Amino acid sequence: MSQEYSFHQPVMLAEVLSFLPKKKKITYLDMTLGRAGHASAILEKLSIGSTFYGVDRDCEALSYSKKRLEVYEKNISLNYLHSTFSDAIPKLKKQGVNGVDFLLMDIGVSSPQFDDPKRGFSYRFDAPLDMRMNQQDSLTAKEIINTYSKEELIRVFRDLGECKDYYHVVEKILTVRQEKEISTTFELVDLIKENVSYQTLKKEGHPAKQFFLGLRYEVNGEIAQLKKGLQEAISFLNSKGRLVIITFNSEEDKIVKDLFKSVTSSAHKDKYKTKDVEDYTLLTKKPLLPTQQEIEENHRAKPSILRALERN
Ligand SMILES: C[S@@+](CC[C@H](N)C(=O)[O-])C[C@H]1O[C@@H](n2cnc3c(N)ncnc32)[C@H](O)[C@@H]1O
Structure with a gap:
């Protein structure tokens, strides 16, 4: 693995951390592990006994991140999956994982992928x-x-x-x-x-x-991946589980916005009002954008758009 191109500055990290659930012993699924920039900061905040699943379709990213996160293995159960995010959840279900409390998707390409x-x-x-x-x-x-x-x-x-x-x-x-x-x-x-x-x-x-x-x-196949992966992600949240997604252009964001709207709007609730209705709350009425300071420090953060959702 090339260490030369291993650096990735996680975008909107403070904003991502602000959406962590209040209870800190949780199951956390990172669907776009990359170089574990977000994951290492999140694992730092979790309590002993938490469980982590890291997914990436890039082998180099996975092997780099496994090493980087080894320091947490005493307290947290660390698990990895080489997979696309559209296939990851069906695979996890087969392993007996039924849902998660925090799910992050930071989609697109990482700096090491671009820079190598x-x-x-x-x-x-x-x-x-x-x-x-x-x-x-x-x-x-x-x-x-x-x-x-x-x-x-x-x-x-x-x-x-x-x-x-x-x-x-x-x-x-x-x-x-x-x-x-x-x-x-x-x-x-x-x-x-x-x-x-x-x-x-x-x-x-x-x-x-x-x-x-x-x-x-x-x-x-990124657009199809986003649509399927996001759909799977939404339905994989436990009660009070939260999904945070970061996209990098208006086309991607529109897919997120429309899907979030479809599971939170009153039209959806009316149509599916049954006892076991799936119900979600938007945590970001408007999308969050990076601050000027973050853009000055990391120009790659400039196009990022963050939305978050909670399962009721
Ligand atoms: C923007 S980077 C994530 C960076 C990471 N959050 C960090 O802080 O290091 C996106 C990562 O997601 C992976 N990825 C993108 N699309 C994917 C997909 N459909 N399935 C699985 N991994 C994907 C890429 O290989 C890349 O490593």
């Missing part, structure tokens, strides 16, 4: 086009770029990446790949820069940003 050039997530480094969060998965960004049909590439860039200038980029990919494989991030970045409009080139932010986001979403 060999992972191919960043348009800032020249690297093989990869972008897999789980290095054991088979679909890579390179395969998408070199084998997807025109319609599929349009879906990836226009629908997932919300790129305005997708058309000429897709046309160019189709032409170039007839001659030779497109294999590196910089080949793709150059191709994008040469085929987007002057306005896109002049806009704030890197012209390849949304293209890379669309590709990353496709490689890792």
Whole structure:
């Protein structure tokens, strides 16, 4: 494992901690363990006899975090699962875990994933086009770029990446790949820069940003993961159990907002008013955003959006 790219500054940590349940002997599930930035701060607050489950689809993240959290193993039962978060809860149920008191989802990519050039997530480094969060998965960004049909590439860039200038980029990919494989991030970045409009080139932010986001979403199935994982997470809360979720753009946040609304609105209550109705309370009427000070200290926190919910 590369220790060089191991640092991840947890975002909105104080806000996350403020949602911990009052009782401190709890079962805590971290669905996006990453480098255990949040998890180590949370475990620090829990009482002896608590139980922790850490999930990540990235093997490097899991092995790093297992080591980092060893210091808590005397007092807390530590358990790990290499899994996507959409599969994690069914797997935990099979192990006899029936619910949790605190569940954290801090979705997206961690700093070590972005900053390690060999992972191919960043348009800032020249690297093989990869972008897999789980290095054991088979679909890579390179395969998408070199084998997807025109319609599929349009879906990836226009629908997932919300790129305005997708058309000429897709046309160019189709032409170039007839001659030779497109294999590196910089080949793709150059191709994008040469085929987007002057306005896109002049806009704030890197012209390849949304293209890379669309590709990353496709490689890792991130939108489907979010929808299924969040649904599972909500129904896995014990009574008074709390779910905190941090997303990084308005598209992701809308999925959270709509799902939270659907389980807390009066329409939902009326429709399902039965004895064993599932009932939840929003803990954040409006989403929480990072403070100016946090953004100054960690620019990656800037787009983060936090919402929280409690099961009644
Ligand atoms: C933003 S980082 C979390 C950082 C962590 N909270 C910390 O403080 O170190 C997101 C992590 O979630 C993992 N991840 C993203 N989507 C996932 C999914 N669908 N299933 C499992 N893990 C996922 C990524 O591999 C990454 O390690």
